[in-house]
Amino acid sequence: xxxxxxTIAQFDEIVRATLPVADAHPYSVVSxxxxxxxxxxxxxxxxxxxxGTLSGPTMFTLADTALYAAVLSRIGYEPLAVxxxxxxxxxxxxxxxxxxxxxxxxxxxxxxxxxxxxxxxEGGERGVLIEPLVxxxxxxxxxx
Amino acid sequence: xxxxxxTIAQFDEIVRATLPVADAHPYSVVSxxxxxxxxxxxxxxxxxxxxGTLSGPTMFTLADTALYAAVLSRIGYEPLAVxxxxxxxxxxxxxxxxxxxxxxxxxxxxxxxxxxxxxxxEGGERGVLIEPLVxxxxxxxxxx
Amino acid sequence: xxxxxxTIAQFDEIVRATLPVADAHPYSVVSxxxxxxxxxxxxxxxxxxxxGTLSGPTMFTLADTALYAAVLSRIGYEPLAVxxxxxxxxxxxxxxxxxxxxxxxxxxxxxxxxxxxxxxxEGGERGVLIEPLVxxxxxxxxxx
Amino acid sequence: xxxxxxTIAQFDEIVRATLPVADAHPYSVVSxxxxxxxxxxxxxxxxxxxxGTLSGPTMFTLADTALYAAVLSRIGYEPLAVxxxxxxxxxxxxxxxxxxxxxxxxxxxxxxxxxxxxxxxEGGERGVLIEPLVxxxxxxxxxx
Numbered sequence: 001x002x003x004x005x006x007t008i009a010q011f012d013e014i015v016r017a018t019l020p021v022a023d024a025h026p027y028s029v030v031s032x033x034x035x036x037x038x039x040x041x042x043x044x045x046x047x048x049x050x051x052g053t054l055s056g057p058t059m060f061t062l063a064d065t066a067l068y069a070a071v072l073s074r075i076g077y078e079p080l081a082v083x084x085x086x087x088x089x090x091x092x093x094x095x096x097x098x099x100x101x102x103x104x105x106x107x108x109x110x111x112x113x114x115x116x117x118x119x120x121x122e123g124g125e126r127g128v129l130i131e132p133l134v135x136x137x138x139x140x141x142x143x144x
Numbered sequence: 145x146x147x148x149x150x151t152i153a154q155f156d157e158i159v160r161a162t163l164p165v166a167d168a169h170p171y172s173v174v175s176x177x178x179x180x181x182x183x184x185x186x187x188x189x190x191x192x193x194x195x196g197t198l199s200g201p202t203m204f205t206l207a208d209t210a211l212y213a214a215v216l217s218r219i220g221y222e223p224l225a226v227x228x229x230x231x232x233x234x235x236x237x238x239x240x241x242x243x244x245x246x247x248x249x250x251x252x253x254x255x256x257x258x259x260x261x262x263x264x265x266e267g268g269e270r271g272v273l274i275e276p277l278v279x280x281x282x283x284x285x286x287x288x
Numbered sequence: 289x290x291x292x293x294x295t296i297a298q299f300d301e302i303v304r305a306t307l308p309v310a311d312a313h314p315y316s317v318v319s320x321x322x323x324x325x326x327x328x329x330x331x332x333x334x335x336x337x338x339x340g341t342l343s344g345p346t347m348f349t350l351a352d353t354a355l356y357a358a359v360l361s362r363i364g365y366e367p368l369a370v371x372x373x374x375x376x377x378x379x380x381x382x383x384x385x386x387x388x389x390x391x392x393x394x395x396x397x398x399x400x401x402x403x404x405x406x407x408x409x410e411g412g413e414r415g416v417l418i419e420p421l422v423x424x425x426x427x428x429x430x431x432x
Numbered sequence: 433x434x435x436x437x438x439t440i441a442q443f444d445e446i447v448r449a450t451l452p453v454a455d456a457h458p459y460s461v462v463s464x465x466x467x468x469x470x471x472x473x474x475x476x477x478x479x480x481x482x483x484g485t486l487s488g489p490t491m492f493t494l495a496d497t498a499l500y501a502a503v504l505s506r507i508g509y510e511p512l513a514v515x516x517x518x519x520x521x522x523x524x525x526x527x528x529x530x531x532x533x534x535x536x537x538x539x540x541x542x543x544x545x546x547x548x549x550x551x552x553x554e555g556g557e558r559g560v561l562i563e564p565l566v567x568x569x570x571x572x573x574x575x576x
Binding site: 313345371 | 493
Binding site: 025053056057060061064082083084085086087088089090093 | 200204205228231233
């Protein structure tokens with residue numbers, strides 16, 4: 001088991017610098033390991049869609065952010081890594097409350113990194129997923 | 145060739161009613177046919193990410209909106225249809241200007257509808273894609 | 289924790305009855321739980337492709353078979369359930385020896401079931417995966 | 433419009449040399465353009481599954497072969513290019529007769545190539561698709 005190659009503070013710095021949309025996307029990194037990240041998304045009414053559930057783009061953005069953190073934990077500080085593919089399955093309608101995503105890198109090559117992301121509503125404690133999953137995604141980041 | 149089962153005005157009404165985020169997502173439906181939709185996304189600086197390119201979530205949201213319009217053109221006014229899966233490939237970094245998405249339904253069944261979405265930058269005329277594509281997606285909507 | 293709704297023998301019966309190709313696809317179900325299946329694929333030289341590695345279609349077929357078993361463990365004996373979508377990422381070139389797939393159902397609805405499949409080479413013991421993964425897939429089965 | 437960088441005969445040579453399974457997969461390349469390929473799969477009873485329809489692995493293999501041809505038409509003779517991702521949607525149950533796949537490359541980069549594949553039953557003439565599609569796929573090949 002190795003140490004993550006970036007800190008949470010460095011990741012936040014990259015996201016704030018590179019994604020102006022970060023203000024509308026109130027995420028926080030709960031934990032960061034070597035190839036693993038847990039990211040929490042605070043709840044805002046603007047994320048809702050018909051039926052009182054969170055919108056697909058909200059969950060996509062969370063999945064993308066969590067995988068980004070997990071990938072950077074393996075390749076280090078790299079603001080120019082970009083998503084080349086993301087496949088997301090929406091499994092259940094999430095309730096209007098915070099979401100937690102757990103990303104795990106499956107492979108890091110010289111050219112790209114592949115990983116999975118599980119998303120669920122936040123449970124009793126901050127940053128803890130409660131089953132069942134509301135979404136599952138698989139994504140690829142291209143290394144610059 | 146049949147007529148689309150909703151009008152552009154009806155689609156706008158559904159999106160405004162069901163997606164509070166619509167204000168941050170300045171789309172407009174350029175055309176709507178039976179199983180086909182062309183949707184334009186105006187450009188905002190908030191969509192940028194590092195390197196002067198549009199963010200992945202921005203393109204995901206556009207793809208999702210365009211497929212939603214194309215699906216409703218086949219199944220009619222249905223605010224509760226939801227995306228169950230979306231797989232997006234980011235092909236090239238788009239320049240900071242409007243994007244156009246062209247969605248096409250491949251199949252409508254009793255339970256779900258599947259379609260593809262091509263995204264490119266807007267060309268000489270409003271609502272016209274210029275090659276090459278910047279993203280390609282395949283998505284599934286579940287019918288309620 | 290519930291009991292699986294089919295037995296390994298019933299699953300084998302469905303596969304032999306419905307997939308004539310089963311002879312060229314020498315799989316065996318190692319274990320079957322409620323929403324989970326571990327499936328082993330014996331090695332044949334015909335599965336090889338250039339570079340001495342196993343072919344993509346071989347891994348796709350294994351992923352599909354393992355998810356089918358996991359889905360039937362939740363919905364019971366149902367020869368007419370069919371794959372509606374499968375997204376597979378090939379992570380590493382597998383060596384020419386048996387593969388093991390572990391499928392897990394994420395959600396079973398009235399219309400469809402979604403799950404993931406991890407594939408790796410077989411380790412020291414029969415039916416045991418050894419990391420790292422050689423492929424990861426996500427799939428959807430439609431219920432008839 | 434450029435010329436394809438391999439001939440049909442060269443492609444056949446690569447497939448026969450690299451995929452021993454080619455005998456069970458009676459494909460033929462109908463046409464090859466720059467970034468485009470039309471590939472036909474002859475029908476065999478072994479491809480059937482329950483309900484008298486063609487199996488998923490059969491269509492996956494055809495999609496993969498057609499995209500391989502389309503990619504090589506752009507990058508030239510390269511036996512070591514491998515599929516890194518393939519996402520396939522099965523849209524309708526195909527009848528027990530020949531299938532035709534049309535692959536189109538969307539982007540070729542230094543590291544990978546992305547394309548789509550449409551599959552339908554063969555129509556009145558050899559190598560001609562008749563709508564509606566029975567499957568649609570998106571795939572990525574990694575360049576060695």
